[in-house]
Amino acid sequence: MLAPxxxxxxxxxxxxxxxxxxxxxxxxxxxxVIAAVALGELLRPLQTLGIxxxxxxxxxxxxxxxxxxxxxxxxEPME
Numbered sequence: 135m136l137a138p139x140x141x142x143x144x145x146x147x148x149x150x151x152x153x154x155x156x157x158x159x160x161x162x163x164x165x166x167v168i169a170a171v172a173l174g175e176l177l178r179p180l181q182t183l184g185i186x187x188x189x190x191x192x193x194x195x196x197x198x199x200x201x202x203x204x205x206x207x208x209x210e211p212m213e
Contacts, residue, residue, distance in 0.1 A: 138161075145157075153196075156195050156196065157192075159188055160188070162188065163188050163189065166181055166185060167185070
């Protein structure tokens with residue numbers, strides 16, 4: 135328990151808070167995959183669907199927003 139929390143808080147120093155929260159959504163995905171690999175558990179179709187949905191959601195959230203990419207007109211101060 136101590137190792138994952140220590141690594142998570144150490145990672146917060148290198149990531150923006152928003153990205154850190156999004157990346158923390160990968161925890162259940164890694165838990166399922168590690169259980170399947172290390173313990174030989176079988177991945178059920180619903181678990182596989184959940185993994186895919188989490189990964190797709192993370193990719194969508196990380197995509198840059200097209201509205202904010204437009205140039206903001208520069209307004210010079212009045213004298």
